[in-house]
Amino acid sequence: MAEHFHVNTPLLECMGMSKRLGTTVYLKMENSQPSGSFKIRGIGHLCQQLARQSKGVVCSSGGNAGVATAYVARKMGVPSTIIIPSSSPQLVVQRLQDEGATVKIVGKVWDDANAEALRLAEAEGLTYIPPFDHPLLWQGHASVITEVAASLGPGVKPGAVLVSVGGGGLLCGVIQGLKNVAWMDVPVVAMETVGADSFNAAVKAGTLVTLDDITSEAKCLGAKTVCKQAFEYSQSSELNIISELVTDQQALQAVQTFLDEERVLVEMACGAALAAVYSGLIGRLQDEGRLPTLLGPLVVIVCGGSSINMEQLSSLKHKLHI
Known part of the structure; x- marks a missing residue:
């Protein structure tokens, strides 16, 4: 790898x-x-540390963190779900789907999407990929x-x-x-x-x-x-x-x-x-x-x-x- x-x-x-x-x-x-x-620098590093054995990753994103997560997940052979707010343009949705991600649109701003990502991670045992707040x-x-x-x-x-x-x-x-x-x-x-x-x-x-x-x-x-x-x-x-x-x-x-x-x-x-x-x-x-x-x-x-x-x-x- x-x-x-x-x-x-x-x-x-x-x-x-x-x-x-x-x-x-x-x-x-x-x-x-x-x-x-x-975004791929940090997200790639984090996924290698936390998501190797994952049954799937979930990330909330206005766009770039999601695309990075979807790209890394595809390279690692792990399914990805990306939650984006309704303010994200259609071209972001398309880009995420091209990377093989499942896309869900939740809420108006990133904070709303993030609440859903945390809920999904908990409910489905997915690895939560934070877009910016993690050492x-x-x-x-x-x-x-x-x-x-x-x-x-x-x-x-x-x-x-x-x-x-x-x-x-x-x-x-x-x-x-x-x-x-x-x-x-x-x-x-x-x-x-x-x-x-x-x-x-x-x-x-x-x-x-x-x-x-x-x-x-x-x-x-x-x-x-x-x-x-x-x-x-x-x-x-x-x-x-x-x-x-x-x-x-x-x-x-x-x-x-x-x-x-x-x-x-x-x-x-x-x-x-x-x-x-x-x-x-x-x-x-x-x-x-x-x-x-x-x-x-x-x-x-x-x-x-x-x-x-x-x-x-x-x-x-x-x-x-x-």
Whole structure:
């Protein structure tokens, strides 16, 4: 059996973004994973540890965790059931079915789908695959930073790492990865969209916050409560985590600009991180003294996403008046 299910993704220098910022920008292309997103790192690792003897796995997902789980389960020869909220686009359902998963649509947001996944796991003796809140996931996701360090080579350290936050799994993995390569002093810019901002709300309140609803179109960022570990990291004096928000319009505009300049289509959840560069937010953080004026190379985690195609992009542009 394969050592792991993810691939070592390219770290590409991005001329367009580098020119905008006046510092080198590298893109960690997680969109080129077999499942279309970074999720396969952690989920592959967790399934290998917990699901080898399983009679089936069940995962709740807005899309990407589900696709990763279905892919890994198919490779392991284990049946998969994926519970998604009604907010997930039809193309996600199709992608999951193509991977051989049984798909159930439950509730309006991820939290509803998750309650059903936990119930099914209990009732049918299935292995529950959490989409973001588990130490094995973070351990798997940490490999993204190990690869960045290897690609940059000895003696080169990023000026900052840019990452989108939904439930906080990738953020926890990135921080674990920074610890693994002794880069604890590298700032992490954690990006969310307004309306899917459970991490930012928690950072502002100084305690975990549960949002009333997910009102952002970046449905894959839609966890009403961020995982506790992500919040605890935000409170740590050893780490520099900068939590920032962009609007849905800015995230979608970033998706469009990225498509035009880099010829790569990613979903809005990923656009949140890209928007930090395109919308001038990084420049503002430098002006405010929250990031150094002379910034070392910026690493953007292009987390990818399976819930986007041209039709979906057009419909979002129409909805958000772009």
